[in-house]
Structure formats: C-alpha cells, structure tokens
Amino acid sequence: MFRQTSEFHDWFAEQRAAQDHRVTPAPLRGLDGWSFEPGTGDIRHRSGRFFSIEGIAVETDNREVAAWSQPIIVQPESGILGILVKEFAGVPHFLLQVKMEPGNINILQLSPTVQATRSNFTRVHQGNAVPYLEYFLAPRTGRVIFDALQSEQGSWFLGKRNRNMIIEADGDVPVRDGFCWLTLDQIGELLNVENLVNMDTRTVLSGLPDGWAVQGRTTGAEGRALHGKAALLSWFTEAKASHRLDRRRIPLAEVEGWAESDGVVVHGSGRFFEVIGVDVEAQGREVARWAQPMIAPVGRGVIAFLTRRIEGTVHLLVNARTEAGSFDVLEMGPTVQCAPANYEALPAGSRPRFLDEVLSAAPERVLLDVVHSEEGGRFYHAENRYLAVEAPDDFPLEVGPDHIWMTPHQLGEMVRYSHHVNVEARNLLACLRFLR
C-alpha cells in the first residue's frame, strides 16, 4: 500500500526499470504467424484463433455519411476484465497491475487485476496461467459488486465485448509481483497522468455503484434529474427503433478506398486509421515474443461531454451513437466522439455536432481535460483527449432526438446493464466520477 502517490510513482519506475520490452512496426506481409488469406485478403492467424481483420460495408441514417466500408477487427470471443476490491482499515482498495501491451504509449500501463481473453484461459497462447483468474471464474468466493458484458470500440471492432467485473475479495489476497492496491482517491490522482490508467481499468471502474464512490463526490440522485428512468429508457428505445444499421461483412480485399501499401493497409485519403504489423519482445507477459496486426489511428481523438447544471444538478449530454461495429444499432455515447483530423477538410456543416463548441470552450468552462489511451492489445498509440466542458447557461434542454441530458448517476445505472453505454462514454464517466 502507498501512503502517497509519489510512492506509487517510485514503485512504478522500479517496475519499468526491471522490464525490457521492444515493439517494432513490421510489414503485414511476412508477419510471423499471420497472413493475407488468398481470395479474401482477410488477415488471419495460422491457428484460426485470436482475431482477424476483415471488411464491413455499412449503411446507416445515424452518422455524418450514409454509407461506407472499412476494415474491422473480428474477435467473437469475449474476455474478462476484472478488478478485485478489498477494504483495508475501512477504505476500499483496488488491485491493479503493471501490464505491458504492445500498442500502449509508454508500453506499461495500469491494468485491471485480470485482463484476459478466452484464449488466455484456454491457453492458446501456451503461456503462463493468468494470476487471480480464480476470483472471477465460477464457482468463486467473494461478493459481486459489478458484472456486465460491455461493448468495446465500435469503430474498429465488430460486436466485440468483454465481461467487466468488480469482485470484493474474501480473506487474505496475496499481492504478486507487479500488482498493487490503490484507493479510489489514489486512482483519481493517477487519472490526471496521461496514458497511465489503461482503458480496461477505466471501463471496469465506470460500473462501480454509487455507494462505493468517494464520499461527497456522488452527483445528483434520480429525483433531481431532468428526466426519470422511464423517459431515459424510452429515449434509448426510440433511438434504436427509429435508426437503422444495415451491414454486410465483406472480404478485406473488397473494402472500397483501402489498399495495402508498403506492408500497411491504408485509406487512399490518409485519413481514419492504418492496419499495421508489430513484432513484440516482452517480459512479464504470457509469451515472450510474438507478432500481430494492430489498428493505428490517424491523429488524436476527442471524447467529450457537454455538461450543464439543471436546477442545481450536474447533467451530461448523452448521444445515441451508431458505429460500424455496434452490437445493436447504437449505444449511449458521449456528446462528441471523433478524430477531428478526419473532418478538417470538410465544410463546417459536415463536422460532428458540438465538436466546435467543445474545442472552442473558454478555459474556465473546461472541467476535465486529460489524454488517455485505448486498448493497447489491438490499438497502436490510440490516444484520445477526454474532455468535460460546461455548456453556456442558455444552452437548450432539448437539442433534438439523438441527444438527451442525464445525470452521472443515471448514466452509471445504465452502465450496470450490459450494452447500454459505449466504451468511450464509460471511460469518460470514470474520469468524471473519480478524477481528483
């Protein structure tokens, strides 16, 4: 346990010094174990497992453009992202680990107690057993605090989901090398540091029920919210029922506008993202050496909530958001979620709604502004700027059918039910709830 976060930083530096990892971009052709499938051009592992990169053709009435096709990661299996919690001297502590992921900026970030794909459990990697996994697999000891199936980045994953769990441990928990107990206050301080608390930790923590949050930081109960639960669920149902998402899986070779060039799959415009290969040499992971394809986004993204006090209670402007890989038409997303670079050449009317309000806000209205990474196991240096920006007092209470104001408490309740809140909104909510 750390009395101050400076002690954590010293420990983290030691962890870093003791490890040696190398991640080297490498051409997709010739990547060890991976190849372009003849005919389709899909990128697959020779075992047929892990994941593949294929194509998808999308038509929807809920995005800036009506139809497009793109490469997408297909990974049908769902893994476990699990955090153990235990009270010491009456204060809940969360067990996190220093984990290497090839796509991470800084390579090492703070990860949940368990972050494992089903291939990890079933030992496709032929690596070491996953520490603490027994706390998360049935039959288990301990008490469930949170357990839901949650979708991940719909722009890059087709219907991918992971099981997000928080388990309160019974009895003594031995602390293994590379793991540490942190309080919510300490995690809240570390959330101020760029690219340290990884995506998986943030999404799991977003599901922590309000009673567990830091005293005095929980916000507005339902009674003081603009809309009741029935109205919020109805808004979500209406959005799902009124929008459409038609998609068709296609061979990667047939994705229009994309092509392989110099061992990388890129869009002709240079926008969106690239599919790259990396060679990895790692210590402290299940396997010491491997290669894999990754998605490398072009430019830093923006994930932002507009906020407003309504009758004294903080509200967030939530968007019903459709993405190529959405599990079911759409989920609740942040007010703005995009990579601004993709829209720079476009006229103002084609830019994502509320992006300009967020980026041009006066400094005193910026409540939260921190850079974090997305999952380093599949995404290479995928950074987002997480923002919360107070809207002007005269900002309308109704801004059309695809946005609604709800309190952080209400959004947190939605997180407890699988597939209601997308990963970007969950991660931003975790920053809002816990960042100090």
Next chain:
Amino acid sequence: MFRQTSEFHDWFAEQRAAQDHRVTPAPLRGLDGWSFEPGTGDIRHRSGRFFSIEGIAVETDNREVAAWSQPIIVQPESGILGILVKEFAGVPHFLLQVKMEPGNINILQLSPTVQATRSNFTRVHQGNAVPYLEYFLAPRTGRVIFDALQSEQGSWFLGKRNRNMIIEADGDVPVRDGFCWLTLDQIGELLNVENLVNMDTRTVLSGLPDGWAVQGRTTGAEGRALHGKAALLSWFTEAKASHRLDRRRIPLAEVEGWAESDGVVVHGSGRFFEVIGVDVEAQGREVARWAQPMIAPVGRGVIAFLTRRIEGTVHLLVNARTEAGSFDVLEMGPTVQCAPANYEALPAGSRPRFLDEVLSAAPERVLLDVVHSEEGGRFYHAENRYLAVEAPDDFPLEVGPDHIWMTPHQLGEMVRYSHHVNVEARNLLACLRFLR
C-alpha cells in the same frame, strides 16, 4: 366504461356478433402471394416483405439436445405494441381493442390499443390507417410509462422483437368502435378467461412499473429479496458468458428431418410444429382478404414458475434460457417452458428440468393455472398452460447455475430493460401480477 365485467362480456358478444371472419387452412403451394423460392425452398411473399420462413442450424450447450435444425420465421422489422392509459375518477384505465387474428382461438381477442408492424405504418398492406398510432410515434403528447424493445418467441422467430409501450394520455381520448377502457382489476378478472387477453396485451402489461399495480398486490421490495440487483445481473452475465449459441441460417429445403407433405411443412416424427397455410376473410382489419403461412404447434405447451416464500417474500425460479432465435444467447425465462408432447417418448432424464414437479404438484400448491394463446398473427392455435406452482418448503435455494430465485418485483425491473426477460416469462409475470 364497464361497471362490472359482465357488462364487458355483453359488449364483447355484440362485437363478435357484428363481425364475420373465416380462417381456412390451405396448402402452402398455391397460397395467394406466397411461394417456395426456387433453390432454397424458403417461403416468401412476392413483395419480399412481411416475413419469410427459412431454416436455421443451431448448436448450443444450454438445451436438452446439443444441435438441431428447424424452420424459423424471419421478420427483421419490429412493430409497436402500445397501450394507452388514462385515469378516470382517480383509477387508471387501459384502452384495449377487440382484434381479429387468424391464428387466434375464438378469432377475436383483447389486444393493445395499437398492435402494428412497421409494414402497417408504412402501408404495405394498403389498408386503413392504424387508430391511435399518433400517441406512440414521436413527437408525441402524453407521458411515457414504459418503452422497451422486447423479444418474441425464440423457438419460432429469429431475433424478432417488438417495441412494447405504455403511454399515459393527455386530454380527452375518443373511444372508437371496438375499443374499451378497462381497469387493472377488470383486466385481472379477464385474465381468468381462457384465450381472451392476447399475448401482446400481456407482454405490454408486464412492463407496468410497480407503482401502477393494484394496491396491496405488489410483492417484495428488493431489500427483502434473496439476492440483490448486482448478484442477479451477475448471474445473467455469467450465463451469457458461459453458454454458447452458434447458429447458421440455412435454406428451408436443407433443414434436416423436415419436409413438405400435402401442402404442410412437418417434422418426420410429427413433433414440434407444422408450417401451414391459411386463407383469411376478415372484417374490421386493415385488409379484408389475405393468405399467409403460419406456425401451428403440436400440442399445448406449459409455461410455469416454481415459486417459494423465502423469509416471507414470494420468489420465482427464473431460468437462463437459450432458444434457436434468441436475440443474444439467452434471456431470463420461466422455470419450465416446453411442449410436453415433444418429450413423451423420451426417458425421464431427457425431460425438461422441473417439468414433472410442475405437472404433478398437489392442487393446493397450484397458485395459477390458466390457458392463453400466443400471437395469433403468426401462430395458429398456439396455446400454453400458464402455471405458478408453489415448491415444497424444503426445495433448495440453489439449484445450479442456470436457475436463480428472484422476486416478481425484481423480474419486473428487468423487464424495463430490453432483452432481459423472454416473452413467456413476461406473459406469465403479467398473469401473476394482475390476475384476480
């Protein structure tokens, strides 16, 4: 408004006398507008709309058999099932209609205010406008009480869902011919009558929040429940994460064990169901004359909850149930859901779990026993016996990972979130909550 339900029955008899409907079974070959598609053998309408009957091959670890294939209804569009509610003299009244459906036993049953497919709205039928639809389409007046996307019979529909809505009307609501206002007490009495309150009415009413239910009949708040919400949601997540449902759409002609014989698609064993054709002549519907295929189940089904008082609070034994057409692996179902005739020839060990407990219960343990029909628009004379049977006092609190005890209140809360509770459990819950 009816002072007594006898007045309702008189009115209903008048409605019946004023209408004239004929439903005649007819061979699938030659059914007006419908044909077997060359090559696949799928049954489709010449317009390409409404629905089709295709094949599906299923593999799962959550049913009595590991793999099978079967015909299934494919109907991607979702409709609206909506009930208007309004207080008269302080008592909520629900607007129901007498509606003809070709598969209904007795032809006429009591239906929601609006029961309309998207084809109805968009006028594919070229029939009359749907009365009261404006109360359910945005932008609308009134107050949302309940609004969720709910799955329908997974044994016969592939991922079919309808929007279930309850809207409290503002201002005067003109009562059209064939419609009537009923209180929950009156609906509760009518639920004792076989095949009168249709499936769509029952599923919509299952979503009525507890505050609206009849005084003194709401059951056990969460505090007195065996498991809290986090534990119930975790059980559901665990079941979804640990079971698999792999399926592949196949041509109807390739469904093993099924074949067309005398204008009907049947299983070689005579079990399960038949796909039949019907010719319909109707008054009071959008179109006066049409033909369509229907699913005609073999034998009456059983839909049952085992119940138990735990520390004085009534609990229901809920099953994590997978079906061929499940939207997402499984949903919360009743303790038992099957057509017993399908299992008669099988050894006791192959019979559905708890079926014998339910069917052999002493009469004083049978809390509810009433026969109702499933949707008469797609299913022909599909009757189920809805049962609630009190389990012996020594019945265990844990009966394995696929069942869990929860209170009616808790199950009702799950209904408010789409795709948590299957249609059979919702309909049985409506009987349990409202039947007098």
